[in-house]
Amino acid sequence: MKKDLNDSICKEVVFERIYNKYSKDLHGYLYYKYGERFNPNDKVQDAFVKLWSNCKKVSLNKAKSFLYTVANNMMLNDIKHQKVVLRHQQVHTKQHTYETPEFLLEKEQFLQRYNKVLTSLNEEQRVAFLLNKTEGKKHSEIAEMLGVTQKVVEYRIYSAFNILKKELKGFKIK
The missing domain is CATH 1.10.10.10 (Winged helix-like DNA-binding domain superfamily/Winged helix DNA-binding domain)
Known part of the structure; x- marks a missing residue:
């Protein structure tokens, strides 16, 4: 029975159901926690790719936790990378507006x-x-x-x- 739970995520129908159930909420969670700047949509997609790669290791009842943890860790890694980039680069932008x-x-x-x-x-x-x-x-x-x-x-x-x-x-x- 335990093996069935592990194998079931690897079935396309089950994986698609998991994607449809959690992708929008995961995106919202990442967006409000970190903002649009760190591409939460990409992190959601990457988390699902990682879930698919590890489908035999992740049980069905742990899929949501796995997705949120992986996506959150990806965001944190991206933030660390951005800090390094910002230390080595200055950005000057000009903005023109007609407001007072x-x-x-x-x-x-x-x-x-x-x-x-x-x-x-x-x-x-x-x-x-x-x-x-x-x-x-x-x-x-x-x-x-x-x-x-x-x-x-x-x-x-x-x-x-x-x-x-x-x-x-x-x-x-x-």
Whole structure:
């Protein structure tokens, strides 16, 4: 029976079902945890390639954990690489806009404050908040994705929202 579980991921139908079930959520998780800059879509694809390569070693009930761990490690490796690249290179970009300098300054200052407050949130609060408010995921979906109860997700979102409201004057969310 154990061998059947190990062999079943190697079947195309089962692998396709796993891909359809976890790929979108894994992408969302990586996107909100690390941002678009590190190509979460590529990391999702690479994680599934690695799962396919190791399909005989990974049991069906460990596939989700395997995917999230592999993708997360790929992101961390990419971040380490980017730090090395940034140390050896400076990028200067010119931006032209028709907005007033005052507006641009206010927008930049608010964005900096918003990002600062977001980074001050603990990882659990930030991920739950962004998945809910930006991606539109329901509390139950986030709970399943993160492996916690729905009440925990609600608390994380509520506490993150309160921190944002307290730190940013005029912060409102629909």
